[in-house]
Structure formats: C-alpha cells, structure tokens
Amino acid sequence: MKNIKIFDTTLRDGEQSPGCSMNIYEKIEMAKQLERLGVDIIEAGFAIASKGDFKSVNAIAKNVSTPIVASLARALPKDIDCAWEAVKDAKRPRIHTFIATSPIHMKYKLKKTPEEVIEDAVNMVKYAKKYCEDIEFSAEDATRSNPLFLAEIFEKVIKAGATVINIPDTVGYTTPDEYYNFLTRIKENTPSIHKIDISVHCHNDLGLAVANSIAAMRAGATQIECTVNGIGERAGNAALEEIVMAINTRKDILKYGTGINTKEIMKTSRLLTNITGVEVQPNKAIVGENAFAHESGIHQHGVLEERSTYEIMTPESVGLNTNKMVLGKHSGRHAFIDRLKTLGYELSDNEVKEAFEEFKKLADKKKNVYDGDIEAIVSKRVTHIPNVYELHKFVTNSGNTITSTASVTLNFEDKNIGDISDGDGPIDAAFKAIEKIVNTKATLEDYNLHSVTEGKDAQGEAIVKLKKNENIFTGRGISTDVVEASIKAYINAVNKLVYEERN
Numbered sequence: 082m083k084n085i086k087i088f089d090t091t092l093r094d095g096e097q098s099p100g101c102s103m104n105i106y107e108k109i110e111m112a113k114q115l116e117r118l119g120v121d122i123i124e125a126g127f128a129i130a131s132k133g134d135f136k137s138v139n140a141i142a143k144n145v146s147t148p149i150v151a152s153l154a155r156a157l158p159k160d161i162d163c164a165w166e167a168v169k170d171a172k173r174p175r176i177h178t179f180i181a182t183s184p185i186h187m188k189y190k191l192k193k194t195p196e197e198v199i200e201d202a203v204n205m206v207k208y209a210k211k212y213c214e215d216i217e218f219s220a221e222d223a224t225r226s227n228p229l230f231l232a233e234i235f236e237k238v239i240k241a242g243a244t245v246i247n248i249p250d251t252v253g254y255t256t257p258d259e260y261y262n263f264l265t266r267i268k269e270n271t272p273s274i275h276k277i278d279i280s281v282h283c284h285n286d287l288g289l290a291v292a293n294s295i296a297a298m299r300a301g302a303t304q305i306e307c308t309v310n311g312i313g314e315r316a317g318n319a320a321l322e323e324i325v326m327a328i329n330t331r332k333d334i335l336k337y338g339t340g341i342n343t344k345e346i347m348k349t350s351r352l353l354t355n356i357t358g359v360e361v362q363p364n365k366a367i368v369g370e371n372a373f374a375h376e377s378g379i380h381q382h383g384v385l386e387e388r389s390t391y392e393i394m395t396p397e398s399v400g401l402n403t404n405k406m407v408l409g410k411h412s413g414r415h416a417f418i419d420r421l422k423t424l425g426y427e428l429s430d431n432e433v434k435e436a437f438e439e440f441k442k443l444a445d446k447k448k449n450v451y452d453g454d455i456e457a458i459v460s461k462r463v464t465h466i467p468n469v470y471e472l473h474k475f476v477t478n479s480g481n482t483i484t485s486t487a488s489v490t491l492n493f494e495d496k497n498i499g500d501i502s503d504g505d506g507p508i509d510a511a512f513k514a515i516e517k518i519v520n521t522k523a524t525l526e527d528y529n530l531h532s533v534t535e536g537k538d539a540q541g542e543a544i545v546k547l548k549k550n551e552n553i554f555t556g557r558g559i560s561t562d563v564v565e566a567s568i569k570a571y572i573n574a575v576n577k578l579v580y581e582e583r584n
C-alpha cells in the first residue's frame with residue numbers, strides 16, 4: 082500500500098493561529114516530537130517574517146534529520162534568499178514559494194495581471210532552483226482560481242523546476258466533491274503534473290478541511306498539509322491526527338497508508354497544548370478529552386461487553402492508556418457496578434440497587450460524580466471495616482528552603498506508635514512516616530485532593546489509592562486541613578488493606 086506524505090505546518094500556518102506563538106526552544110522541541118511522530122515534511126516557519134522566525138527555521142534545520150525541512154517564501158528574491166539561508170543546513174532542505182492565483186487576490190492584493198503572476202511564479206521557481214533541488218510551488222487561493230489558468234501556471238513552474246505543486250483551499254471554501262473534480266480537471270490539463278507530487282492544503286472555515294483533504298487524496302494528491310490539533314489561520318488547518326487516523330482506520334476504502342507512528346499522536350497533541358496554552362475542545366476527534374470517553378449507560382454497557390461496539394479505533398493506537406467511563410446522570414447499572422469493582426467494593430444485589438438509586442439522584446444535581454462520591458454512597462452500605470490504625474497526632478514541618486519532615490503517631494491495639502520521615506513536601510513525608518509504622522509494602526498508586534464544599538471553610542477530601550498484589554485499596558479522608566485529610570485517607574486505605582489480609 083502506498084504512503085501519502087504528511088507535510089506538517091504546525092510551526093508555520095499553525096503558528097498563524099491567534100495565541101499560538103512559540104519561541105525558538107519550544108519550536109525545536111515541537112520539531113523533534115514531529116520527527117518522532119514520523120511526519121515527512123516539517124514546514125518550520127516563514128524565514129523572512131522576523132529574525133526569530135529565521136533563527137527558529139535554521140535551528141530546526143540543524144536539529145532534525147529524517148524529515149524534509151521547508152521554509153515558506155513569497156515569490157520574491159529577498160524571501161527566497163532568506164528561506165534558503167534558513168534551511169540550507171538541513172539534511173533535506175525545501176524552499177516553498179507561493180503566489181496567489183485567484184482573480185480576487187491578483188486584482189486587490191497583488192495588483193498584478195494573470196500574465197505578471199505567471200511570470201513572477203516561473204522566475205521565482207527558477208531563482209529558488211539555483212539554491213535547492215526540492216522546490217514546492219503553491220497557488221494561493223487555488224480553489225477560487227480558474228482551473229485552466231492553474232493548469233497553465235503549473236505546467237510552466239514544473240518546467241522551471243518545481244518538484245511539488247500545492248493546490249490549497251486557502252479560505253476553506255470548497256467541498257469534497259467539488260475539490261475532487263477540480264483536482265481531476267487540473268490533472269487532465271497539466272501534462273507534467275504526473276511526474277511530481279501533488280499537495281493539498283485545506284483550511285477549516287466550513288469545517289470541511291479533513292473531508293476535503295481525503296477527497297483530494299482520492300483524486301490523486303500524494304501529499305497532505307496539516308497541523309497538530311488543527312491549529313492555523315482563522316478556523317485552522319486540516320488536523321493531522323484526524324487525517325492520519327481516518328487513513329489508518331479506513332484503509333479498506335482509502336487504500337493508502339502513512340509513515341506516522343500513531344502511538345505518538347497524543348503526546349504530540351499534548352506537547353503543543355502545553356507549549357501554547359491553547360486547549361483542544363473536549364469533543365475534538367482523536368485528541369479531545371472525550372474522544373475515548375463513554376458517558377451513557379447503553380454505550381458503557383456495550384463497551385464493557387466488547388469495545389468495538391462503540392470504539393472504531395483503540396485509545397492505545399493513538400497513545401492513550403485506556404478509554405474512560407464517565408459516571409454521570411446518563412450512566413447505567415453495568416458501568417456503576419464495574420466502577421464499584423474497580424474501587425474494590427462487592428455489594429449484594431440489594432445494596433447495589435439502593436446505591437445506584439442514590440447515585441442517580443446525586444448525578445442529577447452534580448456535574449461530575451467522582452470516585453470519592455461513589456465511595457461516600459457505598460461506604461455506609463459495605464461491611465464496616467474496623468479501624469485497626471487510628472490517627473493519634475501528627476506534626477509536619479515544611480518550607481521552600483528546608484527538607485519537609487513529618488512525625489506521625491498512630492493508635493494500634495491501644496498502643497501509640499510513632500515514626501518520623503522526610504519527604505518531598507509535608508504530605509509525602511507523612512505518608513512515608515505512616516508506611517514506616519504500618520509496613521504494608523504497598524505502593525502509592527494515586528493521590529488526589531479536592532474540595533467537597535464551597536466557600537472559605539471548604540473541606541478538603543483526599544483520596545489515596547494503595548496498590549498491593551494487583552489489588553487497589555482506596556482510602557478517603559476529610560478535613561479542613563489538607564495534610565490531615567491526606568493522612569486520614571492514607572490510614573483509611575491501610576485499614577482496608579489490613580482487613581483484606583486478615584480475612
């Protein structure tokens with residue numbers, strides 16, 4: 082199966098997205114991750130735009146080895162000189178030059194006749210060719226251009242040395258069928274286009290960027306330009322992760338592959354989010370928080386029985402550990418019982434029935450139902466677990482210039498036993514001191530803290546999960562003092578573990 086080339090323009094068109102500017106170090110980090118992801122081409126920037134852009138493109142050219150590194154340039158000698166200076170150190174450099182070809186752009190923006198635009202395009206491709214073998218030529222606003230005019234300009238720039246022809250939907254105006262026919266018409270009228278790569282670059286103004294890219298691929302495009310998380314000018318560009326996973330998931334009809342290591346997708350998306358601070362919407366395909374989450378009872382039941390009922394790809398295939406069952410007002414009994422099992426509870430049928438009714442009432446009132454809420458509901462129904470260990474007293478000492486220490490005393494079988502420890506903060510120190518006393522040999526699997534009431538006097542609820550021999554013991558602790566809440570949660574988990582081991 083043939084691979085379609087993935088041209089990533091996160092660092093160029095993506096950066097044109099408001100709020101997505103990146104500094105040189107962030108761009109290098111992102112470029113290295115794109116290399117691990119396996120993209121074929123990195124468009125590293127628009128070298129003439131600023132000194133910073135030039136330095137970033139140049140640094141990326143020096144820091145990645147497998148992908149081609151491209152810089153954008155207008156059809157102007159000074160832009161091409163600058164682009165070449167920036168990419169010339171790359172193992173595989175590319176100059177990407179463009180000029181607009183639509184009547185609107187030529188008349189109002191460039192103030193040039195079509196003949197002048199052809200002349201500039203040809204001259205600048207020849208000019209760039211003196212520097213670099215690999216030249217991409219883009220006809221900006223191609224989809225609002227006359228296809229026969231495009232065929233003429235493409236034939237001439239290919240003869241002048243262009244090795245890739247890009248036919249962008251700059252303003253996200255076309256539709257899949259129209260784009261398919263448009264590309265077919267251009268191919269029929271550009272004899273030399275068959276010798277080189279045909280690229281597409283779609284914007285998402287009508288939400289059709291990915292669909293249009295896929296239609297173009299079916300019409301013979303061999304390179305797709307896209308960005309991580311779909312960032313880019315205005316409504317963004319075609320999202321890399323969506324294109325790649327569509328190709329991957331629908332190999333049966335699309336009959337193409339990519340060189341992308343899909344397991345790196347999530348990491349790449351999160352790196353970009355961390356760098357830019359721009360979150361992806363929760364329902365965003367592939368990389369959104371909810372892309373592999375199931376909230377409603379019928380779906381949760383289906384997925385618990387057989388994941389493929391509601392999952393067309395696995396979360397693991399994009400680098401996520403697992404899917405997510407979100408408990409809320411739409412959830413049903415199957416998911417509720419499954420969560421109880423995960424939390425280590427085994428209830429009788431009647432207890433489950435009562436707990437489920439209470440859970441539904443709570444879910445109607447509360448946006449998020451946490452594990453702690455479920456435990457609060459069921460803990461009163463399960464067999465009472467004796468408090469083998471109880472907190473007698475604790476003292477912690479911490480600050481930003483000293484090592485945190487904790488001294489904890491527990492009551493055990495009517496005796497007080499104490500120990501001390503240092504740690505990474507007062508809570509870590511306290512947990513270590515407790516472990517010295519109880520010696521469970523369990524590992525701390527998870528810890529979280531949230532407020533359970535509102536206002537200045539909010540109570541903090543700590544959840545501690547201890548793991549031993551594949552069993553999870555979840556402890557809860559509530560206090561207005563977060564250290565105390567955490568210590569109580571740890572002791573609660575220890576008591577559950579001890580109870581289990583003794584029975």
Ligand SMILES: CC(=O)SCCNC(=O)CCNC(=O)[C@H](O)C(C)(C)COP(=O)(O)OP(=O)(O)OC[C@H]1O[C@@H](n2cnc3c(N)ncnc32)[C@H](O)[C@@H]1OP(=O)(O)O
Pocket residue numbers: 094097127129130131154155156157179180181190191221251314
């Ligand atoms: C579709 C796209 O995404 S195109 C890429 C868009 N990205 C960017 O513009 C980001 C970086 N841009 C910049 O930093 C600046 O716009 C620069 C450095 C490129 C140019 O800045 P300035 O010289 O101040 O020009 P300004 O941006 O105001 O106007 C653009 C000029 O380029 C011309 N131009 C636009 N596209 C092209 C082209 N492909 N080839 C030749 N000239 C072009 C315009 O006609 C205009 O020319 P004029 O100054 O003679 O009127």
Ligand SMILES: CC(C)C(=O)C(=O)O
Pocket residue numbers: 094153179219220221222247249250251252282284
């Ligand atoms: C420069 C070109 C490829 C572009 O970004 C566009 O047309 O959208």
Ligand SMILES: [Mg+2]
Pocket residue numbers: 094251282284314
């Ligand atoms: Mg663009």
